[in-house]
Amino acid sequence: MGIDGPSAALPRGVVMVRGETxxxxxxxxxxxxxxxxxxxxxxxxxxxxxxxxxxxxxxxxxxxxxxxxxxxxxxxxxxxxxxxxxxxxxxxxxxxxxxxxxxxxxxxxxxxxxACALCAAGRGERPVWRVPGERWAVCVRHGRWTGTAQGLFQVGLERLPEVVDAHVRRLRLERRTGPFARALIADAQQVAVYWWQCRQMAWRGVWRARQEILGVDRSALWAVPLVVYPEAVIVAEAMAVRERQRAVGRSFAGGPAGWSTDRWTAWVGERLGMGQEMADGGHRALEAWLMAHRNTVPVVTRVARQEDRAVPRGVPLPLLEPHRVVPQHGQWEEVSCLPWRLGSPMTSMPWRPAG
Incomplete structure (x- = not known):
């Protein structure tokens, strides 16, 4: 039988899993x-x-x-x-x-x-492997975190429901924002990594509590993306608000032309419930992001366009500098525009972006 001829149907089929390789x-x-x-x-x-x-x-x-x-x-x-x-x-x-x-x-x-072992249950002895967007995944249906660290691992999230809730919000953000959402989530994850390594923001509070639930300490770097995930999604949502305004040359919250850095970083701190921690130094990581995502529309043009509305939440955002190309695979740090790396010494940070 040649390659162009029909292929005989096999007697037994298997249930398909979306995203499987x-x-x-x-x-x-x-x-x-x-x-x-x-x-x-x-x-x-x-x-x-x-x-x-x-x-x-x-x-x-x-x-x-x-x-x-x-x-x-x-x-x-x-x-x-x-x-x-x-x-x-x-x-x-x-x-x-x-x-x-x-x-x-x-x-x-x-x-x-x-793939989540519970999703794959009853589908044969062999495990199901999924095409990665990252090197880990969250199963919303069964509340499980899957990935690789010192071999295969799967973590039940029964005691960490906020991680599942955050993933649902992330999926909603991706539907609304389009491909640019992946860059924003990567940037937000990197901001959270900076806070974690510098022991700012939530390291004594919710992040410490999650580490205790997982039974790990700060040396378990595989757990960091899981520990910081809910806060990273909140930051990504705030970044999307900022970028919808930048797309039409506006400043944050319709403020005066030019930078409104303090207002935005304070707002992110309020959303996280960590306003004081933000003021005490957490703002630096966000200011590094703002510098990379600065508004390049001339001031004269901004003043003339102050009445322009931001891009509506339900409309996908165009890719904006510095993310003209967004890889669909790989680790967050390779997608993000922020330079630091988990587990490596932190570089010096600017106090605020240039206007």
Whole structure:
């Protein structure tokens, strides 16, 4: 049977998981039907020499012909496969290519994240691997934090419901803001990392309490994104408000033309319930962000446009400097415009941005 011929349907299918990698799905489908991965890969058009594919480290790229054959073999439509296996759309294999099935290693900073074990329960012995946006994920349905640290780990969030609530708010922010939201969340996470490393803001309060619930101390760097996540989402929401005004050349809260740094940082402190901590030094990290995101519209133009309304919350924001390109994968620090790194010595910080 040639590669262009029909592919026989397999006797058993598997439940699809949105965001799953193609390698993970193929492994589960093969296991469900008593096959090795290589057998299933050849079934949909791979060469005989294709090797095994570890879904925790590699992805399987499928061309249009192989996608159609996989759809026939799994009893799905191509549209259903593409909707669930989101990495399929990124394949660069053409319909005329002889090799319709190719194995590619994931870059070290883009490794798949193991899906929530409760979501994957009853879907076979093999774990489900998801395409990462970050190196961790939150399952809202089951209240679990999943990622990698010293091997695989999953953390139940029964005693940290604010983390799940924050993730719901983050998803809402992403729907409203569009692709720019990922940059703002990365920047907000970096601001929180600065506060954490400098022992400012919440380090004696809610962050210490979360560390105690998790049973970790400050040396457990894997836990920092989880510990600071709720406050980081609040900061990201505040950044989005600021950016909606900057997009039309306005100052914060419709104030006078020019910088209104103090007003905005104080407002963020109020939203966090940490106004005094903000005044005592927490403002510095936000001022570094404001410097990178300064309003470049000339003052004369701003004065003439003071009546312009900010971009409405329900309208996606355009990408603004310094984020003209927003990577969809990788660690937050690689997406953010802020230079410091978790676990590394902090650099000197400006006291306030230039006007």
């Amino acid at each position: 193609a390698a993970s799905y193929l492994w589960r489908l093969a296991e469900r039907n008593g096959m090795r991965f290589e057998e299933l890969a050849r079934h949909i058009g791979a060469p005989r020499t294709i090797g095994a594919a570890d879904p925790s480290t590699v992805e399987v790229r499928l061309g249009p012909v192989a996608r159609r054959r996989l759809a026939e073999a799994s009893g799905r439509t191509v549209e259903e496969l593409v909707q669930a296996l989101v990495s399929l759309e990124k394949s660069r294999i053409s319909a005329r290519a002889r090799r319709q099935v190719q194995i590619e290693p994931w870059p070290d900073d883009q490794r798949p994240v193991r």
